[in-house]
Amino acid sequence: MGLAAQGFCAFAPTQQSRAWAQAAYTRAAVILRDAPKEAFRHGSTWFVGVDALPNAPDGSLDGVALAGPWQAHIAAPAQWHRAQLSVVFPGYPQKDASESEAAHRFRTLRFGAHIDGLLPEGPQKRRFLREPHGFILGIALDHSQNAPLMVWPGSHLVMGAAFRAAMRGATPSEVDITEAYGAARRQVFDTITPRPVHLPAGGAVLLHRHCLHGIAPWGDAPAAPEDAELPGSDLPGVGPCRAMAYFRPQLAEPRAWLGV
Numbered sequence: 001m002g003l004a005a006q007g008f009c010a011f012a013p014t015q016q017s018r019a020w021a022q023a024a025y026t027r028a029a030v031i032l033r034d035a036p037k038e039a040f041r042h043g044s045t046w047f048v049g050v051d052a053l054p055n056a057p058d059g060s061l062d063g064v065a066l067a068g069p070w071q072a073h074i075a076a077p078a079q080w081h082r083a084q085l086s087v088v089f090p091g092y093p094q095k096d097a098s099e100s101e102a103a104h105r106f107r108t109l110r111f112g113a114h115i116d117g118l119l120p121e122g123p124q125k126r127r128f129l130r131e132p133h134g135f136i137l138g139i140a141l142d143h144s145q146n147a148p149l150m151v152w153p154g155s156h157l158v159m160g161a162a163f164r165a166a167m168r169g170a171t172p173s174e175v176d177i178t179e180a181y182g183a184a185r186r187q188v189f190d191t192i193t194p195r196p197v198h199l200p201a202g203g204a205v206l207l208h209r210h211c212l213h214g215i216a217p218w219g220d221a222p223a224a225p226e227d228a229e230l231p232g233s234d235l236p237g238v239g240p241c242r243a244m245a246y247f248r249p250q251l252a253e254p255r256a257w258l259g260v
Contacts, residue, residue, distance in 0.1 A: 003073060007156035007211035013202030017068035017139065021202040023061045024053055024245050025141040028085055029235045042107070043094025045218070049085030053245055056080075070206045074135055077249035084246040088147040089239075092218040111150040111194065111214030113185065115159060116248055117257075118177060127178045129167075132257035133248040136207040140199035142235075144242035147218045148196040149205060155188045156210035163210065164258050172254045188212050209257065218242075 003009045013021070031052050040047050059066025059080040066080065093112075095104045106112065117131035138149060162184035167175045196216060197205050207213060235241055251257055 003206060003208060006153045007208040008151045008153070008197065008213075009070075009073065009206045010197055010199065011069045011204045011206070013140075013200055013204075014068055016065065017204060018202035019064050020061060020066055020068075021139055021141045021245075023064040024055075024083075024085070024139070025201070025235070025243065027053060027061065028087065028141060028243050029238055031085060032087060032235065032238050042092060042096055042099075045089045045092035045094050046215075047085065047087040047089075049087060051082040052085040053083040055083055059247075068139075068202075068204055070137060070204050073206055074137070077134070080247060081249065084248075086244045086246055087235075088215060088218060088242045090146075090218050090241075092147055092215070107214075108217055110189065111216050113150075113152070113189075113194075113212050113214040115181070115210060115212060117209070118181060125178075126176050127181055128174075128176060129172045129254065129257065131248070132172065132251045132254040133209045134251045134256075135209055135249070136211075136213075137247040138199075138205045138207070139245045140201055140203045141243040141245060142241070143201050144240070145198050146220075146240075147242045148198050148216050149244070150194045150196055150214045150216050151205075151207065152188050152192045152194050152212040155192055155212040156208040158188050158191075159184050159212060160210040160258070167258060172257060185212060 011017075031049070032047060035047060035052075037044070039049070053061065055061040055066065057079040093104070093107045116136060117129060117133050118127045119130040120127055159181075162180045163177065166177055166180035194214075199205060235243070
């Protein structure tokens, strides 16, 4: 069972991916130290970190190549964008002052389940396709098992069918997808049990762009066994956390986003 059937595929770390994770982990401590307060959300329990990692266009970071077993499953972009540095801290998710009770419950009970690239706009938060990603690649930077990525296996089939029906014959970016998105997401909640993706440092997960996913609340998972070759789960000067790097290359042709 792989990407086509499940909508995601996890990969064990390799020497190359561990080296890249170590380089990113080293950078993370400095980035978090210098980040402004507004870069943190949910009561400062999540550093969003969009485009925060200074990797080169070829994906390398501080001279360490971006390479791993996922390469056999993707069409690599001509240039890699700067990766997101997503860091979750103990207590996630706390309630922000501007957040409604319903939104906080959704983040806690449904893990903030979403599809990347469908951005809410205006006071009514109508959703439109603004970032047609080709895929999502996540790389674990430490061995923390807390606040794992949550995925709904097979949800990409339900969500993708709904998107194609709603956008058929139209320019994808011009279609208000709000109702179709909400209905398909409810169908997924009713029929599919979410699954945590636990990764050691250097481990990776490849997500289909239509796969519903989110972040579980911080729990009390025991630390993974210490390994001299792996980064820990306490960033120097930062403390306990779970750090991930995410790449979401965008497609040149938005209509391709609708494909399987």
